Amino acid sequence: AQSVTQLGSHVSVSEGALVLLRCNYSSSVPPYLFWYVQYPNQGLQLLLKYTSAATLVKGINGFEAEFKKSETSFHLTKPSAHMSDAAEYFCAVSDYNNDMRFGAGTRLTVKP
Amino acid sequence: DSGVTQTPKHLITATGQRVTLRCSPRSGDLSVYWYQQSLDQGLQFLIQYYNGEERAKGNILERFSAQQFPDLHSELNLSSLELGDSALYFCASSVGRAPTSDLFFGSGTQLSVL
Numbered sequence: 001a002q003s004v005t006q007l008g009s010h011v012s013v014s015e016g017a018l019v020l021l022r023c024n025y026s027s028s029v030p031p032y033l034f035w036y037v038q039y040p041n042q043g044l045q046l047l048l049k050y051t052s053a054a055t056l057v058k059g060i061n062g063f064e065a066e067f068k069k070s071e072t073s074f075h076l077t078k079p080s081a082h083m084s085d086a087a088e089y090f091c092a093v094s095d096y097n098n099d100m101r102f103g104a105g106t107r108l109t110v111k112p
Numbered sequence: 113d114s115g116v117t118q119t120p121k122h123l124i125t126a127t128g129q130r131v132t133l134r135c136s137p138r139s140g141d142l143s144v145y146w147y148q149q150s151l152d153q154g155l156q157f158l159i160q161y162y163n164g165e166e167r168a169k170g171n172i173l174e175r176f177s178a179q180q181f182p183d184l185h186s187e188l189n190l191s192s193l194e195l196g197d198s199a200l201y202f203c204a205s206s207v208g209r210a211p212t213s214d215l216f217f218g219s220g221t222q223l224s225v226l
């Protein structure tokens with residue numbers, strides 16, 4: 001079965017610094033990969049997804065992720081962090097069976 | 113606002129009891145998904161329905177069951193509740209049944225089993 005591993009349960013950056021949240025996947029078939037964000041007391045919101053088209057995927061709020069098959073990675077980046085980016089971020093993988101598996105999540109803190 | 117409505121927002125009950133969580137998907141969405149989020153297990157996929165029929169099954173316990181009604185709302189039934197069932201239960205919906213369909217999540221039902 002497919003799975004994702006998020007490296008680092010907590011990441012702290014300064015406002016204006018690069019955000020890098022790491023995700024590695026395991027899948028025996030070409031995966032569909034997603035990043036979701038969860039703000040306090042809210043449900044998850046889709047940031048971006050990879051569905052076997054362009055390997056560099058741009059999402060909302062200035063985030064992007066690059067699918068690297070050779071590294072089985074789908075890391076999430078943003079050039080300049082904003083205070084409003086503080087949230088929990090989840091990487092997820094799905095296959096044609098629609099069984100979407102989420103990573104454990106990475107809590108992003110942005111320091112002023 | 114995602115357009116997905118979950119009720120109730122909070123539920124407190126005792127071990128051994130049975131509860132029903134309700135989800136109304138976004139207008140036009142045919143798929144409904146249920147997830148359980150807890151500190152120790154993370155976010156776990158439970159089950160998916162598409163247009164009234166079960167589409168995919170994840171880590172759903174036999175004590176749990178779900179259904180999707182003709183008006184497309186869904187209910188998740190949890191019975192013989194245990195302390196470990198305390199968690200945040202999310203419902204999500206999507207237009208289609210494909211794995212690439214965007215999921216829209218509700219705000220969740222916080223279940224506390226005492």
